[in-house]
Amino acid sequence: MKELERDLGLPSVLAISIGAMVGSGIFILPALALEIAGPAVIVAYLIAGLLVVPAALSKSEMATAMPEAGGTYIYIERGMGPLLGTVAGVGTWFSLSFKGALALVGGVPYLLLLFDLPLKPVALGLAAVLILVNLVGAKQTGRLQLAIVVVMLAALGWFAAGSAPGVRSANYVGFFDAGIGGLLAATGLVFVSYAGVTKVASVAEEVEDPGRNIPLGILGSLAFTTALYVAIVAVLVGITDPGSVAGSLTPVAVAAEVTLGQAGVVAVIAAALLALVSTANAGILSSSRYPFAMSRDRLAPPSLSAISDRFGTPAASITLTGAVLLVLIAFVPILEIAKLASAFQIMVFALINVAVVAFREGDAAYDPEFTSPLYPWVQVFGVVTGAVLLTQMGTVALAGTALITVGSVAWYLLYVRPRVSREGAATDAIRRRVGRNALTDVESAMAEDTREVLVALTKNVDEDRERSLVAMAADLVREDDGRVVAVRFEEIPDQAPLTEDATVQSASDISFETRTEALSAELGVEVEADEIVSHDTKHAVVNFAEHRGVDAVVAEHEPLRLRSRLLGDPIDWIVRHAPCDVLLVDNLGYDRPERIVLSADSGPYPPAAVTVAETIAAANDGAVSLWHPGDRRGTDRRRDAMDAYHAELSELLSVPARSESVRTDGGRQSRPDLLVRRGADGGLRHALFDDRPVVPSPGCTTVTVYPHESRRPSFARRLLERATF
Template sequence: MKELERDLGLASVLAISVGAMIGSGIFILPALALKIAGPAVIVAYLLAGLLVVPAALSKSEMATAMPEAGGTYIYIERGMGPLLGTIAGVGTWFSLSFKGALALVGGVPYLLLVFDLPLKPVALGLATVLILVNLLGAKQTGRLQVAIVAVMLAALGWFAAGSAPGVQSGNYANFFADGLGGLLAATGLVFVSYAGVTKVASVAEEVEDPGRNIPLGILGSLAFTTLLYVAVVAVMVGITDPGAVAGSLTPVAVAAEATLGQVGVVVVIVAAVLALISTANAGVLSSSRYPFAMSRDRLAPPSLSAVSDRFGTPAASITLTGAVMLVLIAFVPILEIAKLASAFQIMVFALINVAVVAFREGNADYDPEFTSPLYPWMQVFGAVTGVLLLTQMGTIALAGAGLITLGSVVWYLGYVRPRVSREGVARDAIRRRVGQNAIADVQSDALEGAHDVLVAVTKDIGPDRERSLFEIAADIASQHDGRIIGVRFEEIPDQAPLTDEVTVQSEADRSFERRTAEYAEQLGVTIDSEEIVSHDTKHAIVNVAEEHGVDAILTEHEPLRLRSRLIGDPVDWVVRHAPCDVHLVDNLGYDSPEHVVLAGDGTPYESRAVTVAETLAAANDGSLSLWYPATTGRTDRHEATIADLERELTDALSVSVRSRAVRPDGGRVSSGDTPDVVVRSGTDHRLRHALLDDRPPTPQGSATTVTVYPEVARRAPLARRLLERFVF
């Protein structure tokens, strides 16, 4: 693949960054912000500049680690994955295109002060020239940017210095008259003035010595521009009568006329036109690199990553970006759309801060030459304040950002996902943290003491299956110094009186007592047995469990039917209301199992299921196998994380452990791998309805299966379970 040439020095980097900021932020937005916050607009510019610092530091760090074309898209895609990368790439591309078009349209009113020209044709002509300049090469673009910025800064400096003596302190009266709300609203509006500070990262692949020039360019231009904004706006407010500038299409010209006369107006017109052309030029240069970078990562059609043999520029990407800009200028109310896109830009800045955390906490190959200070508090501050600023942008702006996000998601689902299977380091970092938390839960459960078990016999299941239930209960209870309560439950019709039934003990009941006594003697445990007659067995089971204070209910499991999925069944009710764990047994016999399998669904094994599986294996001097679905499409990073987590879990257990993947349909396994007992965690009923999923897949065979449902109070919150499903 053909690479871009590194021919942008520090001067060009500073010029691109400064030129991308000093445009609408000084020549258009002050008039709008003054209507919102009054003289406090000066503080709004300073506060906005400070709030950009975290994103500037974060982007400087990532740009030195990944000096590639694409900037924001590259960092978020690598850190957060293709979905958020697509949203960031598409959204930022549109945002920069909108702002470039806005700069051109916003510059024309200054020209109209001198020439009688039609607005849109002039803007379209200027856009066409800038597109052609960008097609010729980044070096020519950088040189043009340096010249434009030099003239523009000289004009602004002359305006500020020449107008400063005319400042009237009375114009700053009632400085905070609009209160904190007005200040924050103005800060949210003028925040977009600094959005260009990190644009240079999108052309990082073309920057000489990126480890030095990118941080210096980004941070130096931010500091310089913040001071310039504050100084110019302070002068503008101080030399004009209150309300004279607010709402004007040419606020700087109005201010210059008040102190410098017509000469000042001409100088300001020149500076404004150059500044806004500079912003548009930087917009074409940087925004065109987003589809270029996305194309190289297969998130966009391959034709957009083609580099011109003659000029060394991404011609197709620049042409597409230019076409979008021309359409916007010709047919769309740019000012409103630019405000909507700016809201998305704030959201992207928040994601940039999160992406740095993802890279540092993940296991990706990440070695930046520049590192952000005060990590991670700087990034947390940037992400939180970004969200707060979004709330100040208004409903329309938020809705517009939502539409851009929705369109990006549709593009991802329709084009990207069938072609791309990689994931971001953030997902793996979260996966590792979630897995380690689950292992910590296992270790915590292993430290608990006595474990009393209620064996609930709800129907005539025959002596062999009944004995199997008590053998399982004995292995669980004896390993934890617990006891067994065996209860035979009989349900009678509602119209039948309970008193007569309770006083007459049948031969079957006496047989149950004799059998439990035999089990106790043979298994070497104490079993307290009784018989309960009730009108509602499920309530009776829960009541007995509460009365005896047991730690688990053990009973046979009936397969769920369609009715059970839709409206629930008695087993579901017991699981949801039991004051303890519930172990449901698919009973095919139990005889000193030597091979116990812990079957998972690909998410971390639930701690109570792990404890039960380990207990059964330890009680019979057997081994424990960890089985999970064999799925396709996992990345190498995903597989490595699962392997690491399994090793950590193995180290935490007291029995011999091995693991293997099985087919998700529960296919048959070789005879040597056939388990004696399978233990699995019961599916959260909330997830069952949300995801239409009943239970973890397990291999077919003749093994008894124990499904473990933890007590409701012990279960992971729904948000955690959904997070586990997402990251695993």
């Protein structure tokens, strides 16, 4: 694959960045902002410049770590994954195209002050010329940009210096009459004036010495342009009569005529045309690199990443961007769409700050030459203020941004997802954080004692199954010198009275007590026998567990028929209302299990399940196998994170443990003695299907662990675990 030539030095970087900003932001938007905030528009420009600093620092850092074509798309895609990368790439591509079209259409009114020309044909002609310039090459583009910026700044400097003596302090009276609301609304409007500050990152692959030139270019141009904006707008407000500029299509020309006469108007017209043309030129240059970079990552058709043999530029990408620009100029109301573009730009800047955090906290290779100071507070500030500004953009802008986002998501689902299986650094960072939190919860659960376990016999079971339940409970309490309470719960009709002698002391009842005494001696654990008669077994079990303060309830549970799942089963009610953990046993026998399997379908292993598996293994000198599906599609990052999680969990356990990848396609798998798994979260899906089939079905006793409600992860955490693990 051909590489782009690095031939843009610091002067060209500064020129591209300044030229991308000094356009509509100074020659068009001040008139609109004055209508909203009055003289406080000066402060609005200053605040907007300060609010861009976090994104400028974040983008400077990422640009020196990944000096590749694509800029914002590259950073968000690598940091947040291909889905948000697609949203950022498509959205920023459109927003830059919108801003370029606005600059061209907004510049023509200045030209019409001198010549009687039709607006749209002139704008289309200028756009066509700039498209051809970009097709020729970035080096020529950088040189043209440098010349434009030098001439433009000279004209603006003359306007500011020549007009400053005419400033009248009376024009600043009632500076904050529009209030905070007006100031914030104006800040949101003029924010787009600084959007071009980071555009140079989109051509980072063509910048000489990117570790030095990119941060200097971005931060230097931002500081310079902020000072220039504040100075120009302060002079513009100070020399014109209140209200005379607000709403004008050529506000700077109106102001220049007051102090500099016709010569000043001509100079401003020349500066405005150069500034707006340079904004459009930088917009074509940078926006065309978005489909180019997305194509290289298979998020767009491969033809868009082709580089011209003759000119060394991404001709297909530039041509597509140019076509979109021409269509926008010809048919779309640019001012309204520019507001949509600026709203999306604010959102993208917020994502840039999040992406830096993802890279720093993740495990991806990330070695920037420049690092943002005051991390992560600068990034948090950028995200919060971006959200505040978005609320000031109006319903139409927010709805349009949502539409662009939905369209990008649809493109991802239909085109990208079948072709790309990458994930972002944020997913990896979140996964590792989830794993660390889960390990911390396991350590806390291991520190708790299990003093008493209730074996709830709610069904007529034979002696072998009865013994299995008691023996399992004994293994759970043995290490802590605890007690097993084996209770037979008998339910009688509602019309039958409950009396102290309601229970018939039959031979089988006496046998039950005798058997528990024998089991106590055999197992070396105190086993207490009891029997309770009630009208409602499930309430009786919960009441007994609460009265005795047991640490866990062990009960037998068989797969339910569909009717039982839909209408509810008594043991399911116990799970939801028990004051402690509940262990439901699919009882196929329990005889000193040595190979214990801990199985998880998604997410990390629940602490309660880990504790049960470890305790039983320790009681029988056994070992634990950490089962996890081995035939799922995953990335190298995911596999590395899962391996690290299993390794750390194995170190926490006091018994031998190893990670084991299992097959879910029915292939042969060694059979464990006992399998421990998490309980289902509930819901219609779990009611209709016997969900979470054991992976694979082991044909042995299975213990399903339901932790008490106070120890169950929140719904949001479960979603996060399922999404990342």
